[in-house]
Amino acid sequence: MQPVISIKNLSKSYASGLRALKNINLDISKGEIFALLGPNGAGKTTLISIICGIVTPSSGSVSVAGHDIIADYRAARAMIGLVPQELTADMFETVWTTVTFSRGLWGKWDDPAYIEKVLKDLSLWDKKDDKLMTLSGGMKRRVLIAKALSHEPSILFLDEPTAGVDVELRQDMWQAVRSLRDSGVTIILTTHYIHEAEDMADRIGVINKGELILVEDKVELMHKLGKKQLTLQLHQSLDSVPAELASHHLALANGGCELIYTYDTQGSRTGITGLLTDLSRAGIRFKDLDTTQSSLEDIFVDLVRQSRK
Amino acid sequence: MKINLPAIKAIYKFEMARWGRTALQSIVSPVIATSLYFVVFGAAIGSRITEIDGIAYGAFIVPGLMMLLLLTQSVANASFGIYFPRFTGTIYELLSAPISPFEIVVGYVGAAATKSILLGLVILATAWLFVPLEIAHPWWMVGFLVLTAVTFSLLGFVIGLWADGFEQLQLVPLLIITPLTFLGGTFYSINVLPPFWQTVSLFNPVVYLVSGFRWSFFENADVSVGISLAMTLLFLAICLGAVWWIFKTGYRLKS
Numbered sequence: 001m002q003p004v005i006s007i008k009n010l011s012k013s014y015a016s017g018l019r020a021l022k023n024i025n026l027d028i029s030k031g032e033i034f035a036l037l038g039p040n041g042a043g044k045t046t047l048i049s050i051i052c053g054i055v056t057p058s059s060g061s062v063s064v065a066g067h068d069i070i071a072d073y074r075a076a077r078a079m080i081g082l083v084p085q086e087l088t089a090d091m092f093e094t095v096w097t098t099v100t101f102s103r104g105l106w107g108k109w110d111d112p113a114y115i116e117k118v119l120k121d122l123s124l125w126d127k128k129d130d131k132l133m134t135l136s137g138g139m140k141r142r143v144l145i146a147k148a149l150s151h152e153p154s155i156l157f158l159d160e161p162t163a164g165v166d167v168e169l170r171q172d173m174w175q176a177v178r179s180l181r182d183s184g185v186t187i188i189l190t191t192h193y194i195h196e197a198e199d200m201a202d203r204i205g206v207i208n209k210g211e212l213i214l215v216e217d218k219v220e221l222m223h224k225l226g227k228k229q230l231t232l233q234l235h236q237s238l239d240s241v242p243a244e245l246a247s248h249h250l251a252l253a254n255g256g257c258e259l260i261y262t263y264d265t266q267g268s269r270t271g272i273t274g275l276l277t278d279l280s281r282a283g284i285r286f287k288d289l290d291t292t293q294s295s296l297e298d299i300f301v302d303l304v305r306q307s308r309k
Numbered sequence: 310m311k312i313n314l315p316a317i318k319a320i321y322k323f324e325m326a327r328w329g330r331t332a333l334q335s336i337v338s339p340v341i342a343t344s345l346y347f348v349v350f351g352a353a354i355g356s357r358i359t360e361i362d363g364i365a366y367g368a369f370i371v372p373g374l375m376m377l378l379l380l381t382q383s384v385a386n387a388s389f390g391i392y393f394p395r396f397t398g399t400i401y402e403l404l405s406a407p408i409s410p411f412e413i414v415v416g417y418v419g420a421a422a423t424k425s426i427l428l429g430l431v432i433l434a435t436a437w438l439f440v441p442l443e444i445a446h447p448w449w450m451v452g453f454l455v456l457t458a459v460t461f462s463l464l465g466f467v468i469g470l471w472a473d474g475f476e477q478l479q480l481v482p483l484l485i486i487t488p489l490t491f492l493g494g495t496f497y498s499i500n501v502l503p504p505f506w507q508t509v510s511l512f513n514p515v516v517y518l519v520s521g522f523r524w525s526f527f528e529n530a531d532v533s534v535g536i537s538l539a540m541t542l543l544f545l546a547i548c549l550g551a552v553w554w555i556f557k558t559g560y561r562l563k564s
């Protein structure tokens with residue numbers, strides 16, 4: 001399938017000499033939710049800003065539905081809605097005015113019925129005549145989303161959309177994002193809350209120091225890099241792992257009261273049966289057991305740590 | 310070439326609405342200032358000067374006063390209009406919208422010029438309350454009014470893009486435009502100056518604007534109307550060139 005966004009050999013160096021992006025290649029498919037993860041200063045916002053036309057690339061190209069973002073910027077930008085990270089807003093304007101203004105900028109004539117729907121979907125309707133300066137941070141964030149949606153974009157960029165937003169509002173927001181995706185909108189988001197990416201995204205990209213170190217389907221990523229751990233709570237604590245259990249690469253934890261066995265979820269055999277047999281032979285008894293699977297957060301931290309080495 | 314008309318309309322409407330919200334400061338204060346000029350220059354000093362080049366002094370200063378207001382208001386309106394989104398960060402929308410620099414300029418400069426033209430007409434109406442006036446060439450008057458408003462709104466737009474703080478935003482109007490206007494024959498004819506200062510004055514672009522504008526009222530000018538028109542158009546071309554360069558290079562707009 002033709003990608004809706006195609007990024008080829010994209011690099012960006014700022015005048016200060018900072019190389020914010022290094023040879024990025026990435027295709028985004030139509031209708032997916034793509035989460036871009038990375039530590040602060042990794043280049044996430046620079047990448048989004050280049051695609052949206054706010055920052056000029058140093059080299060490489062980006063096309064949106066086949067339209068080059070520089071040569072054919074009108075067609076490319078007309079498809080994109082952007083929710084920026086910073087809460088920038090026309091503080092003296094009303095919600096209605098600022099959202100209507102955005103629709104006009106994107107070349108669409110006034111459509112009060114559509115703006116009403118957007119505001120109602122984002123629970124902003126009763127605030128439509130309020131000035132932005134009177135709204136809370138979370139409400140301002142919603143206004144920025146409403147502005148981005150005001151011109152019916154087919155691609156939506158959400159740069160840290162839930163930063164500083166309370167839990168309830170965050171859930172509402174993700175519900176809104178899901179329904180947008182269901183209506184065919186492609187969504188590219190960056191977030192610091194990795195569990196949100198884990199919940200929401202179809203694919204994950206990890207960027208660090210301007211390099212895209214991984215792009216993977218979320219389920220495959222979790223499957224490939226995810227590890228499971230079996231924790232056995234022992235009846236009697238151990239000083240060290242007995243020699244006859246050395247082949248299982250066990251670790252002692254919690255003052256010798258717990259034995260931890262790490263295994264690969266991809267392996268055809270987990271080795272648990274063999275471990276339990278050997279434990280029984282060694283006369284080690286346990287009173288409880290627990291398994292945990294590594295989260296996307298663990299995977300992300302591992303990846304970023306490895307790329308720093 | 311397809312033009313993004315809804316965007317031009319959105320910017321224009323947005324800017325005019327901003328003006329409407331501050332109508333009191335925007336309209337009342339220039340009217341009061343101009344009335345004071347009439348009281349001071351027209352009634353107090355004018356009673357001793359009586360006439361210049363056969364024109365009653367009170368009437369003589371009307372085109373200059375209109376120009377004074379037109380220049381300062383055009384620059385102030387346009388520079389603030391584009392500086393404010395840069396200051397608050399909402400400029401991201403203008404940069405990421407499917408809109409060309411031409412459309413952005415038409416929206417912002419069009420709104421700023423409209424405001425100063427309307428104000429100029431308000432001042433003209435105020436002047437009528439103080440002095441009897443006849444306009445010899447009304448169409449030329451409107452032409453100079455529009456041309457000057459557009460040119461100085463463009464200059465204001467350039468200042469708004471260049472300024473890095475509210476102080477800088479005030480700097481050019483305060484240190485350059487106001488002195489040039491006062492020294493540009495607003496309240497006098499440069500013919501009354503000694504020859505040396507007459508020559509110096511000819512380097513002041515405002516002399517040509519005021520002179521051309523005054524000609525449209527009284528058929529009386531310090532320099533020929535053709536030169537006035539040519540100089541105004543030259544200044545317009547310089548401002549257009551500066552705006553074109555800013556958008557081409559992304560100066561102060563894009564990193």
